[in-house]
Amino acid sequence: xxxxxxxxxxxxxxxxxxxxxxxxxxxxxxxxxxxxxxxxxxxxxxxxxxxxxxxxxxxxxxxxxxxxxxxxxxxxxxxxxxxxxxxxxxxxxxxxxxxxxxxxxxxxxxxxxxxxxxxxxxxxxxxxxxxxxxxxxxxxxxxxxxxxxxxxxxxxxxxxxxxxxxxxxxxxxxxxxxxxxxxxxxxxxxxxxxxxxxxxxxxxxxxxxxxxxxxxxxxxxxxxxxxxxxxxxxxxxxxxxxxxxxxxxxxxxxxxxxxxxxxxxxxxxxx
Amino acid sequence: xxxxxxxxxxxxxxxxxxxxxxxxxxxxxxxxxxxxxxxxxxxxxxxxxxxxxxxxxxxxxxxxxxxxxxxxxxxxxxxxxxxxxxxxxxxxxxxxxxxxxxxxxxxxxxxxxxxxxxxxxxxxxxxxxxxxxxxxxxxxxxxxxxxxxxxxxxxxxxxxxxxxxxxxxxxxxxxxxxxxxxxxxxxxxxxxxxxxxxxxxxxxxxxxxxxxxxxxxxxxxxxxxxxxxxxxxxxxxxxxxxxxxxxxxxxxxxxxxxxxxxxxxxxxxxxxxxxxxxxxxxxxxxxxxxxxxxxxxxxxxxxxxxxxxxxxxxxxxxxxxxxxxxxxxxxxxxxxxxxxxxxxxxxxxxxxxxxxxxxxxxxxxxxxxxxxxxxxxxxxxxxxxxxxxxxxxxxxxxxxxxxxxxxxxxxxxxxxxxxxxxxxxxxxxxxxx
Numbered sequence: 001x002x003x004x005x006x007x008x009x010x011x012x013x014x015x016x017x018x019x020x021x022x023x024x025x026x027x028x029x030x031x032x033x034x035x036x037x038x039x040x041x042x043x044x045x046x047x048x049x050x051x052x053x054x055x056x057x058x059x060x061x062x063x064x065x066x067x068x069x070x071x072x073x074x075x076x077x078x079x080x081x082x083x084x085x086x087x088x089x090x091x092x093x094x095x096x097x098x099x100x101x102x103x104x105x106x107x108x109x110x111x112x113x114x115x116x117x118x119x120x121x122x123x124x125x126x127x128x129x130x131x132x133x134x135x136x137x138x139x140x141x142x143x144x145x146x147x148x149x150x151x152x153x154x155x156x157x158x159x160x161x162x163x164x165x166x167x168x169x170x171x172x173x174x175x176x177x178x179x180x181x182x183x184x185x186x187x188x189x190x191x192x193x194x195x196x197x198x199x200x201x202x203x204x205x206x207x208x209x210x211x212x213x214x215x216x217x218x219x220x221x222x223x224x225x226x227x228x229x230x231x232x233x234x235x236x237x238x239x240x241x242x243x244x245x246x247x248x249x250x251x252x253x254x255x256x257x258x259x260x261x262x263x264x265x266x267x268x269x270x271x
Numbered sequence: 272x273x274x275x276x277x278x279x280x281x282x283x284x285x286x287x288x289x290x291x292x293x294x295x296x297x298x299x300x301x302x303x304x305x306x307x308x309x310x311x312x313x314x315x316x317x318x319x320x321x322x323x324x325x326x327x328x329x330x331x332x333x334x335x336x337x338x339x340x341x342x343x344x345x346x347x348x349x350x351x352x353x354x355x356x357x358x359x360x361x362x363x364x365x366x367x368x369x370x371x372x373x374x375x376x377x378x379x380x381x382x383x384x385x386x387x388x389x390x391x392x393x394x395x396x397x398x399x400x401x402x403x404x405x406x407x408x409x410x411x412x413x414x415x416x417x418x419x420x421x422x423x424x425x426x427x428x429x430x431x432x433x434x435x436x437x438x439x440x441x442x443x444x445x446x447x448x449x450x451x452x453x454x455x456x457x458x459x460x461x462x463x464x465x466x467x468x469x470x471x472x473x474x475x476x477x478x479x480x481x482x483x484x485x486x487x488x489x490x491x492x493x494x495x496x497x498x499x500x501x502x503x504x505x506x507x508x509x510x511x512x513x514x515x516x517x518x519x520x521x522x523x524x525x526x527x528x529x530x531x532x533x534x535x536x537x538x539x540x541x542x543x544x545x546x547x548x549x550x551x552x553x554x555x556x557x558x559x560x561x562x563x564x565x566x567x568x569x570x571x572x573x574x575x576x577x578x579x580x581x582x583x584x585x586x587x588x589x590x591x592x593x594x595x596x597x598x599x600x601x602x603x604x605x606x607x608x609x610x611x612x613x614x615x616x617x618x619x620x621x622x623x624x625x626x627x628x629x630x631x632x633x634x635x636x637x638x639x640x641x642x643x644x645x646x647x648x649x650x651x652x653x654x655x656x657x658x659x660x661x662x663x664x665x666x667x668x669x670x671x672x673x674x675x676x677x678x679x680x681x682x683x684x685x686x687x688x689x690x691x692x693x694x695x696x697x698x699x700x701x702x703x704x
Contacts, residue, residue: 118625120624123621123624123625126618126621126622126624126625127622127625128618128621128622128632128635128636129622129625129626129628129629129632129635130625134635151313152313152314152315152316153315153316154371155370155371155372156369156370156371157370158370164369164370166371182371184299184300184307185300185305185306185307185408186305186369187300187302187303187304187305188303188304188305189305189369207302229366233366233367233370234370235275236274236275236278236363236367237367237370237372239275239278239279240278240282240327241316241318241324242318242319243278243279243282243283243286244282244285244286244318244322244324244328245286245318245319245320245322246286246287246320246322246527247319247320248527248528248541248542249320249321249322249525249527249541249542249544250319250320251319251320251321251676252319252321253321254317254320254321254676255317255318255319255320255321257321257676258314258317258321258323259316259317267316268370268372269316269372
């Protein structure tokens with residue numbers, strides 16, 4: 001098939017099935033390719049769906065097409081989104097793409113479709129009455145909020161060799177949204193931010209640009225040895241943290257609302 | 272004395288200062304040092320009282336020549352005294368900052384020898400931090416009333432935010448509890464910083480690279496509940512400060528009784544947290560919702576309602592302005608609806624361009640419908656058939672428990688329960704019945 005999607009036969013016979021499902025890789029490239037291919041099908045958009053990853057329960061009377069990420073298609077879709085809908089919408093879509101939710105591909109695809117029907121395409125993300133746009137808005141907001149929490153609560157630990165090391169365990173794949181902030185703030189530091197869940201390292205060498213390294217599966221994690229100074233400053237800060245509280249105003253409930261428990265695992269003052 | 276001991280003494284002495292904001296200035300790093308600043312500010316932790324920790328909040332010294340009755344560091348108190356050196360402050364700030372513990376430094380101080388002498392010490396520390404350590408993160412310093420204007424001017428060129436504490440809402444209160452401080456001495460540096468900021472903005476327009484003076488603006492704080500002022504007086508003072516001194520923020524600090532003194536009130540129920548909370552809610556209404564203090568309170572009704580937030584309270588006294596049609600009303604009108612915040616109002620105005628909105632849409636947008644439903648229509652219809660009647664709506668709003676930031680283990684919950692017996696009465700007063 002000319003779309004570049006391998007047509008999978010279900011049940012032997014080829015028939016004109018009404019619903020088409022495009023199965024995409026879970027990445028920006030995968031989903032943008034899916035959107036391109038969805039347009040190539042030239043079917044009513046209500047009958048075309050994008051699903052992400054492998055674990056789809058196959059439905060009867062529907063065809064499943066697997067999409068292979070294609071750089072040219074990705075560039076075209078990304079270019080179109082920026083040109084037609086603007087930078088702000090593109091950023092929202094990128095944030096939604098970082099989500100771990102399986103319906104993100106479908107939501108983004110249908111948002112693009114809905115956007116093209118609007119008179120003022122640049123205002124697409126404001127059209128919250130549309131369920132797909134609202135879903136993208138929701139997913140993007142979740143990623144943005146979680147990224148902001150990481151900017152707040154991420155902690156660096158100084159290793160023996162002077163490198164600053166910060167482990168994180170986010171629900172969304174947000175590492176690329178937070179590293180620029182730290183790179184601007186700590187330009188002369190050698191630092192590493194490590195996403196434990198996805199096994200991704202962001203490396204920032206002093207005075208140079210940062211880059212990502214994808215860890216190998218089953219790679220050994222060396223036990224990190226902290227520097228002498230690390231113990232001193234982590235104790236000083238922990239002490240500061242306890243002293244600054246006004247005990248007459250004690251309010252653990254409010255503290256828990258503002259600083260969710262799941263972040264504390266990585267935070268110096270809660271060790 | 273070790274740095275750990277100093278940090279403990281000088282943190283403990285600084286903790287009653289309310290401001291911990293790191294907002295108001297957006298600045299990228301220049302690549303040669305450490306630090307930047309984010310316009311919205313960044314919190315880095317929350318202490319067990321639920322307050323944000325954004326800055327390393329410390330005193331330079333807790334030595335003091337003054338004897339303010341409410342202050343833990345007053346001259347007549349027998350507490351351990353300590354002072355940092357400028358280098359200790361720089362090391363702590365930079366080492367905390369690079370580990371992402373803090374957003375910058377908040378440096379205040381007791382008064383050693385004289386206001387000018389103390390400000391010189393603070394200047395030395397900040398100067399070192401900015402130049403030798405090349406620190407480009409956020410710095411908030413206190414301007415001490417009575418210090419030489421020249422030193423305040425020099426410090427203002429290094430700091431992001433400066434603040435002068437108003438301490439107490441009125442001059443009478445100040446006279447009673449802080450005999451060494453005078454209202455006009457407090458307002459003088461505030462006015463000077465304001466003029467410095469205005470002048471600097473003009474300079475920046477002409478010379479793009481002129482150094483900026485207090486770019487994040489100035490703030491102040493006052494203690495609430497140590498002296499007998501009403502909420503109305505406090506809000507009028509705050510409004511004045513916003514309008515006439517261009518302050519960025521006014522902070523309200525529920526009085527915490529740390530000293531035994533016959534001139535201080537006994538607070539068996541703990542600090543007046545609910546009152547402080549109501550003042551902050553009203554402060555928000557002044558700054559972001561287009562309200563004026565005299566719309567919220569008056570000589571005849573000088574205190575906020577205990578059971579209702581100031582916006583709901585206002586709406587109930589102005590039912591003639593409701594219901595508001597969501598699909599047509601202007602932004603300012605929508606902003607005044609209880610249950611609709613700034614973000615929701617902005618989203619409504621954006622979203623309705625693509626077609627009319629229903630209650631379902633409003634819910635998705637983030638409107639708190641159980642509060643808003645009495646005050647709005649969508650395409651001419653209310654959500655449920657409901658009476659536009661003060662008693663009825665008040666009862667419904669109160670039965671929907673307001674989310675307070677301190678219901679579980681805060682002192683205020685106990686304070687509230689004091690009113691349980693007389694709820695009927697209080698409620699009637701609240702609705703003017």
